[in-house]
Amino acid sequence: MSRITAWGVTGIGEVRPGDQVGELVAAACAAEPNGPLADHDVVVVTQKIVSKAEGRLVEVDPDDPVSHKRIVEDEAVRVLRRRGDLIVTETRHGFVCANSGVDLSNVERGWAALLPVDADRSARRIRDIVAARLGARVGVVISDTFGRAWRLGLTDVAIGVAGVAGVVDLRGTPDALGRTMHVTEVCVADELASTAELVMGKASGIPVAIVRGAPVEWFRESSIAEIIRPAQEDLFR
């Protein structure tokens, strides 16, 4: 029977520009009480440390909201909505999110973290280093915390993937009553990110979690493009 276990990886420490996240993850996981990583584990890494390691930091005047706003607009290809301090934008990656994903929390005062330029690439690099150091073929999800148009509270979603599916297509598989299902494409990468968030916790400073037990058939080449709804299919932009 399927069973999923998730735990936060401690001991990553403060991440600095130039660090290789894959090396930090491999070292921290090798020292984990849960034992080293295994094939088909999913390593979920929060965007924040990926952005820091990749030097995606810009100066911001913490006492001047306009300074933050300018950075948000620079990161956007389109501003969709504004209300008060909130700006909902489309980023150049195609994400629709608050503030272009620009984040001031868990970053030193005076700095803002931008989204990685290509989080799929970041994820592949982590996957490859983990494979080289620990001999484990893992999936990697880079996660970020997004709001939703019609629901309160934030959840973690995937912004980059490597080695594990973004969306799993169950269309055409019979449902439990033997009827062919209409549309059930499940965004397992987002669900893996949400699972990881439950053990990371925003205030606890744990930037990496492992999810063990995902079905073997989810592990394959993948891209965040599986998850980004094309603008022309969007009913709400």
Add this chain to the structure above:
Amino acid sequence: MSRITAWGVTGIGEVRPGDQVGELVAAACAAEPNGPLADHDVVVVTQKIVSKAEGRLVEVDPDDPVSHKRIVEDEAVRVLRRRGDLIVTETRHGFVCANSGVDLSNVERGWAALLPVDADRSARRIRDIVAARLGARVGVVISDTFGRAWRLGLTDVAIGVAGVAGVVDLRGTPDALGRTMHVTEVCVADELASTAELVMGKASGIPVAIVRGAPVEWFRESSIAEIIRPAQEDLFR
């Protein structure tokens, strides 16, 4: 260190109008190889079996799309968007979702399942029966599978809660660098639903999952109202 485990509960069998889901869950969990439920477990139950047990089934002509469409419109307080077969509506609960949550899959041909009238009440009833039968004070999440405006693939979210938080408010708690965080309200109920989905699988017919290891402080009186964004705050309706 925090650790979450989730597993699907087998042996629930086919659910019929008049069944008490709490009794089915208690009996199935008592027979589980994972052992009986414990305090602070979260029981995630898919909407489908709750709707069936509560008799929320209506006849539909499987060969006539108009028949389905009429039911969807009856369940809506507002139609937000239409494209082809897809109708995005606001339900009387306040959910914005495809087809008013009316579902044809995993229901016998010729029938459609409507959302429970009050899924918080459904959740409380399950919680209370589990407490009476097994002596465990659990949280309950009723889950359903929703699409998202800007992301492809579906994820499971909460449509009713009891005994476990909808949204956990981390505002004002210091982040890992000791700075006060701006806004981090995490929708843990949706993340718990997504975690459960990973072990249920649409095609496998497992309608209940247990998530063990959520922080004790998340267990409290709650309501889906914590998660439904009020229409007047909505930027996209």
